[in-house]
Amino acid sequence: METHKTLFESLDKAEQHFEAGQIKLAQKLVNEVSRSIKSEGKVSNKLRHRFNFMSAQSRYFNDISSFATNPKRNEIINEIEVLIASPHENPKKQANEIHGLQTKWQLLDQSSKPAGREQWTTFKTLTDKAWEPCAQYYDELKAIKIENARQREKIIEELINYVTNNSSKWPGLIDMTRYLSATFQKWQTFAPVLDDDFKKLKEAYHQARKPINDAIRNEENKNYKAKESLIEKVKLINDEDTQSCIQKFKKIKSEYQNVGPAGKKNESKLWKQLNESADRFFEAEKSLANDELELINQLSDKLQEDPSSINTIKEQLRDFNKTSKSPEFAKLQKNIKAQELEQSKIKDANKLTTYQNLLSYLETTDESKATINKDVFKALQSPLYTANDNELLECVVKLELIAKIDPPASDKPLKQKLSLEMLQDKFSGKSTSNDEIKDLLIKFINNLQSKKINSNELKLWKRMNEVFDKIISQLP
Secondary structure (H helix, E strand, O other), X not given: OHHHHHHHHHHHHHHHHHHOOOHHHHHHHHHHHHHHHHHHOOOOHHHHHHHHHXXXXXXXXXXXXXXXXXXXXXXXXXHHHHHHHOOOOOHHHHHHHHHHHHXXXXXXXHHOOOOOHHHHHHHHHHXXXXXXXXXXXXXXXXXXXXXXXXXXXXXXXHHHHHHHHHOXXXXXXXXXXXXXXXXXXXXXXXXOOOHHHHHHHHHHHHHHHHHHHHHHHHHHHHHHHHHHHHHHHHHHOOOOOHHHHHHHHHHXXXXXXXXXXXXXXXXXXXXXXXXXXXXXXXXXXXXXHHHHHHHHHHHHHHHHHOHHHHHHHHHHHOOOOOOOOOHHHHHHHHHHHHHHHHHHHHHHHHHHHHHHOHHXXXXXXXXXXXXXXXXXXXXXXXXXXXXXXXXXXXXXXXXXXXXXXXXXXXHHHHHHHHHHHHHHHHHOOOOOOHHHHHHHHHHHHHOOOOOOOOXXXXXXXXXXXXXXXXXXXXXX
């Protein structure tokens, strides 16, 4: 039952990762649950239904991944078509560019769902045609790919030998994890390989790693059970002498700490259970908790009298370890957050006013305005004035998408283009940063026509002000 509970928790975490856009982490958890269900054999219908739902989610995001990566493959195809139309005079340079495009294609296949047959056929046909002007160099590059495949075969052989030599008595978890990481880094250096070798080598590589991964999971499971057993021992301690109980607990705690890792997701939970099982032995510490409660009341009064003392109070609260879960502590924390929120609102209101008035600082020499982000202030002092309305509109629409504001219908084509780019960035692990927002602001300033704002720029700036109100916390 406990295993089933853990599996349910893993599926809940996977769902949270999916909702947060952390697709790889979520799919990893779903795969781990799948392996556990297979090893368990018979599981409850409730667990199987839950797993089937999350498995469908995982497949859905695989399809979405294809949606995100296929445009990138099309970009590679377009680059090859350009190379065919205008080949390099230097065959070595031509070959190197093709080699680079093949590497990009293979990395996409390795990090997401492989390309479809039609897309792959187009890519291969165009690649073969692009090779024609540099036939004399082709053999040399082919030799490199063959050598890369040979080196990858060596890595696979090393993995197999590692398993053979260690399967009777596996090294420690940390050693095995470091070994897998080192071999993966080595594997990545030997790319690309011939297309005919790629899939075969990839499958052999994963099969060679599998026994090590299985050994890591098995060792973590053993450690998990060993730590659970020690926690149960603590629960059974029932001596009349408190000091005797504490000494026995410390001995068991020492044994616990000598047990190896039980998996990152389990360690904090088990450690908490171990210490909570021994809390009853430390009744004498209640007096310390009472002292903390008295100090909490004093700090609460101080916060009401002087809201500016928040940082000092927070610093003092860091040392509170006896009452951190008490209602008094929670109430003080709530009051602190309320005061911080109020101060934050005032700060945000002032910040919003500053940004809404940015255009009034164009070509400013007033150094008192230097409280604005230094890069934005520098752009305001010396704008480029490139007078590019298209760039201005793109800045506004992208900021609207970041702020989750729907641009006008007239900007629908630009919205679709930018939305697709942002979706592709999301699936490649990139997220919108404060620096990107800052760069868009600077880009807007530099693409104005002049210090005298025209009617179109004024309309766009009005839309920018609506954006500022939505993303005030992200503004530089």
